[in-house]
Amino acid sequence: MKRLILALLLIMVALPVLAVKMNLQIYYRDKLSNALEYAFRIDNYEATPILISNIKVRVWFYETRLISDMIWASKSNDVEAYDSTDKRTDKLDAFNVNIVQDASNDCGQWNGVQRKSNMYMDIYYTGTQSISAGGYIVPKSNNDIFGNLTYIDSGVMNEADDYSSTLNLDYLDKMQSMDYPYVVLYYQVSAGVWQKVAEVQDSTGNPDLYTGQEPCNTIAPPSALPTPYSVGVKCAVSATYTQTEKLSEVMYGVGSMNDSVNKWFLFNFYKKPKASTLSTLKTQLIWSEMTDFGYTAPTGTYGVIGRAKP
Numbered sequence: 178m179k180r181l182i183l184a185l186l187l188i189m190v191a192l193p194v195l196a197v198k199m200n201l202q203i204y205y206r207d208k209l210s211n212a213l214e215y216a217f218r219i220d221n222y223e224a225t226p227i228l229i230s231n232i233k234v235r236v237w238f239y240e241t242r243l244i245s246d247m248i249w250a251s252k253s254n255d256v257e258a259y260d261s262t263d264k265r266t267d268k269l270d271a272f273n274v275n276i277v278q279d280a281s282n283d284c285g286q287w288n289g290v291q292r293k294s295n296m297y298m299d300i301y302y303t304g305t306q307s308i309s310a311g312g313y314i315v316p317k318s319n320n321d322i323f324g325n326l327t328y329i330d331s332g333v334m335n336e337a338d339d340y341s342s343t344l345n346l347d348y349l350d351k352m353q354s355m356d357y358p359y360v361v362l363y364y365q366v367s368a369g370v371w372q373k374v375a376e377v378q379d380s381t382g383n384p385d386l387y388t389g390q391e392p393c394n395t396i397a398p399p400s401a402l403p404t405p406y407s408v409g410v411k412c413a414v415s416a417t418y419t420q421t422e423k424l425s426e427v428m429y430g431v432g433s434m435n436d437s438v439n440k441w442f443l444f445n446f447y448k449k450p451k452a453s454t455l456s457t458l459k460t461q462l463i464w465s466e467m468t469d470f471g472y473t474a475p476t477g478t479y480g481v482i483g484r485a486k487p
Contacts, residue, residue, distance in 0.1 A: 198222035200376045200385055201234060201362040202354035205346040206322060210333055213238060214325040215300060216316045218354040219308065219362065222380040226307035229258075229269070229314065231365040232374075233301040234323075237279070237294035237340035237392050242328065244296065249274045251324030254317065261311030269306060269314065272323045275299045282340065282392040288402055289345035291338045292359065294392050298326065299363075311380065319351035340392050346402075355402065361389030 204216035217234055221227045240247075251271040258267040276298045284292040300323055308314055316322060328334065336342045341359045349355065362374040376385035387402070 197364050197374055198377050198380060198382055199227070199362060199364070199374050200378060201360065201389060203343060203357040203360055204316065204354050205343055205349040205351060208336065208344065211331045212325045212327045213334055213336055214322045216322045218313055218315045220313040221308040221310060222377055224310050226309050228307050229302045229304060233299045233363050233371070235297050235299050235361045235363060237297045239293040239295050239338050239340070240334065242332070244276045244278060246328050247276060247326055248329050249324055249326055255321040256314055256323055257317050258306060258308060258314045259312055260309045266309060266312065267306045269302065270304045272300050272302050274324065275301070284340065284393040290342045292340040292342070293338045294340040300324065356385055356387035357402070358387045358390045361391060
């Protein structure tokens with residue numbers, strides 16, 4: 178019996194991640210010399226609601242001043258909860274943080290940033306609201322954030338060498354969110370016990386290849402980041418390739434994953450619709466193209482096109 182108990186304990190200790198169906202994405206916000214600003218999208222792909230107080234997001238940064246010199250600011254109503262039909266269900270109160278002095282890490286240059294850390298910050302919520310089954314929480318608008326970190330004296334905060342820096346995401350539209358391996362989602366499995374979430378892309382549990390990784394723990398840093406998600410448009414995975422008349426007018430595009438490794442994308446081009454529902458888009462399809470980006474985020478013509486969530 179003792180051997181069995183010990184074996185079970187070892188198994189429990191060895192579990193590095195939690196298989197809860199959730200996904201974390203990050204938004205790009207304007208960069209300030211004296212503040213670190215954070216905005217996220219968190220999806221619940223479980224069949225039951227998840228208490229927001231049972232999740233937290235951890236970001237890592239590198240600063241040489243004391244934690245006691247820093248101050249966090251977050252406002253009520255800047256983050257909202259939506260259900261699976263994109264109907265708003267709640268406006269959330271302010272978020273809180275816990276800042277911890279950590280071991281110094283220098284992970285080298287990954288995706289255009291020298292990623293270092295000697296502190297981390299847990300961003301968490303104490304309210305009673307939940308993310309409904311199939312629902313999500315997001316900033317209220319493209320200028321809103323979960324909160325920002327500054328020095329009390331408004332001194333310089335250098336994001337250029339932070340592990341969780343988003344300086345390399347300046348090509349994003351502010352309403353686009355994307356998977357980002359340098360921020361991590363945690364779930365509280367029991368009082369005071371938190372586990373890192375192994376993120377998924379959908380309710381079937383397809384793994385997110387860009388799930389958050391703690392500093393320097395990535396087996397191999399991604400050579401390129403994923404294509405950002407479109408906002409407010411969902412389309413199904415498609416294995417077909419069709420091409421109709423190519424028109425020389427302003428187009429509106431959405432894309433969908435075509436395989437389990439997120440390598441192939443089907444981009445559909447439409448006349449810009451008055452409504453953003455998929456049924457409307459289908460009636461205005463003018464051109465589709467299958468493109469292999471080989472894990473490279475689109476640029477140029479495709480720069481404003483996001484990857485819609487299936």
